[in-house]
Amino acid sequence: MNPDRRPGTPRLLRALNDRSALELLLAHGPLTRAQLGELTGLSKVTASQLVERLEERGLVVRVGEQVGGRGPNAQLYAVVPSAAYVVGVHVGPKQVTAACTDITGAIHGRVEVSVHDTDDPVGVVHSAVVEAAKDAGAAMTKVHQVVLGTPGLVDPDSGDIAFAWDLPRWHRGLLEALRADLRRPVIFANDVNLAAVAEADRGAAAGVDDFVMVWVGRGLGLAIMLDGRLHHGSSGAAGEIGYLPVPGGQVPHGVSKRVKGSFQRVAGTEAVRALARARGFKAATAAGAIAAAVAAGPAGEAVLDEFATRLALGVAAVCVVIDPALVVLGGEVALAGGPALAERVEREVAAIAPVSPKVAVSGVPEDPVLHGALLTGLHSAREEIFSGE
Numbered sequence: 001m002n003p004d005r006r007p008g009t010p011r012l013l014r015a016l017n018d019r020s021a022l023e024l025l026l027a028h029g030p031l032t033r034a035q036l037g038e039l040t041g042l043s044k045v046t047a048s049q050l051v052e053r054l055e056e057r058g059l060v061v062r063v064g065e066q067v068g069g070r071g072p073n074a075q076l077y078a079v080v081p082s083a084a085y086v087v088g089v090h091v092g093p094k095q096v097t098a099a100c101t102d103i104t105g106a107i108h109g110r111v112e113v114s115v116h117d118t119d120d121p122v123g124v125v126h127s128a129v130v131e132a133a134k135d136a137g138a139a140m141t142k143v144h145q146v147v148l149g150t151p152g153l154v155d156p157d158s159g160d161i162a163f164a165w166d167l168p169r170w171h172r173g174l175l176e177a178l179r180a181d182l183r184r185p186v187i188f189a190n191d192v193n194l195a196a197v198a199e200a201d202r203g204a205a206a207g208v209d210d211f212v213m214v215w216v217g218r219g220l221g222l223a224i225m226l227d228g229r230l231h232h233g234s235s236g237a238a239g240e241i242g243y244l245p246v247p248g249g250q251v252p253h254g255v256s257k258r259v260k261g262s263f264q265r266v267a268g269t270e271a272v273r274a275l276a277r278a279r280g281f282k283a284a285t286a287a288g289a290i291a292a293a294v295a296a297g298p299a300g301e302a303v304l305d306e307f308a309t310r311l312a313l314g315v316a317a318v319c320v321v322i323d324p325a326l327v328v329l330g331g332e333v334a335l336a337g338g339p340a341l342a343e344r345v346e347r348e349v350a351a352i353a354p355v356s357p358k359v360a361v362s363g364v365p366e367d368p369v370l371h372g373a374l375l376t377g378l379h380s381a382r383e384e385i386f387s388g389e
Contacts, residue, residue: 017042017050019386022059022079026104030063030076051077059083059385079104084381085138087129088373089148090191093167093218097367098128100136100143101374103381109135121170122177129182143184144384145377149191149369151219156236161188185380192239193230194372195330195364196223201375203363204328212324213362214241214315216272217287217331220264224322242268246313267310272333275310279303290336304337308344315345316353323355330362337361 017040024039025031031039037047054060054077061080065073081102089098094116100109111131115124125148133140152164155172164170178186196213199205205213209228215221222239224231231238243261245251251262265271269286276282276289279302283289290307293300315327327349329335329342338361346359364371 014050014053015387017046018054021047021050021054022382022386025060025077025079030078032066032074032076034074036077081106082138082142084144084385085133085136085142086374086377086381087132087143087146088370088377089125089128089146090367090369090373091125091148091150091164091167091170096124096128097370098132099367099370099374100132100138101378102136102138103378103385105374105378107374108137109133111135121167121174122181125178126181129184140182140184144381146178146182146184146186147194147373147377147380148178148186148188149194149373150188151191151221153236153240154188154190154232156232156234159187162236187376187380189373189376190221190223190232190236190239191369192221192223192330193232194376195362195368196225196230196328197372197375198364198368199328199330199362200225200228202371203368204360205326206363208326210322210324211326211328212318212322213328213330214311214318214334215331216267216311216329216333218269220268220314221331222318225324226322241314241318244314244317246317248310248313263314267307267314269333271310272307275306276303285332287332287336290333290341294336294338294340304340304344307337308341308348311341312345312348312352315359316349316355319349319355319357320353324357327357327359328362329359330364330368335361335365 020040021036033047033051037044059080060077062075063078064076066076067073081104084103085100087098087100089096096113096115098111099107101107109132111128113124113128118124129146133143150161150164153162155162160172160175161170175188192213192215199213205211211225213223220242222241224238242264244263246263246266249262249266272286273289276293281289281292281303283292293303342359342361350356
């Protein structure tokens with residue numbers, strides 16, 4: 001063991017104190033040395049030494065004075081926002097959206113890049129990342145993490161894309177290519193998992209350690225959060241709920257990743273559009289059809305009832321295995337159904353299973369995948385920056 005890393009060594013204690021102080025500054029905003037000492041339990045002398053170290057490392061800066069106390073005004077200190085940056089990227093079949101945040105979590109740059117008429121995913125991501133950083137006024141050398149949210153499977157061992165069902169040009173080897181191109185740390189993450197990260201931070205699942213997020217959008221997806229941590233599975237396939245065998249959905253044999261699974265056939269977008277159309281609600285998208293049914297009031301209740309009944313089959317199957325406290329419905333189709341859909345699913349699950357979790361609509365309706373990517377990147381960047389010396 002490295003002698004500098006033994007428990008209780010001065011170097012380790014300094015690192016822990018520095019990290020605690022930085023996290024307090026992020027949580028509370030500008031603080032004086034005395035306030036940092038009180039919140040960390042350190043003496044005035046030790047707190048002053050801590051602040052000096054952080055100033056020397058370029059992580060904190062004086063931002064003003066605290067007025068109103070006895071004696072000279074105390075200096076206020078805050079985390080230097082430009083100490084590090086993170087770029088989050090949401091990859092979709094039509095466009096790539098990227099945003100850049102500083103180490104405090106404030107977003108300063110955002111761009112959208114079309115993926116039409118291109119077979120170069122590296123070039124598309126390069127443009128999005130570089131332009132987002134430029135828009136934020138951040139040099140690429142200050143970007144400590146790039147996180148890409150993508151549909152499909154991410155290999156938990158290699159970190160590469162194993163399969164992205166509606167992104168045929170995204171393939172194994174892309175992660176290495178992007179790292180070589182951007183010369184920055186890059187990771188892939190499943191888009192629904194990232195949406196769940198955002199949900200836990202600022203949405204309906206804030207403060208909930210055990211929950212699942214059922215995504216009803218272009219595809220069906222599931223994110224599983226246990227004890228505040230995402231569960232990925234041994235092959236990264238945890239959450240591929242579209243393949244769940246359910247009543248009413250033909251179960252394909254010799255299944256490949258491009259064959260629709262049983263639950264997908266029952267509650268996927270094509271099935272939802274057909275259900276709505278059969279009851280007089282025609283729309284170009286499943287989300288549009290469900291929104292029309294909700295807007296129709298009593299005339300659309302039969303559509304919502306049937307959709308909830310189908311959706312509850314998958315939700316109940318997941319809940320009897322995991323027994324989460326909360327089920328969050330996300331994705332454009334679920335959002336279109338809103339609370340009316342969530343209430344129906346909650347009742348149906350309780351009726352067909354020995355569990356009765358609360359079912360709620362996502363509390364992060366705008367860019368949940370992008371926000372989850374930024375939060376994931378910030379966690380990694382802060383680990384790196386705050387733990388260093």
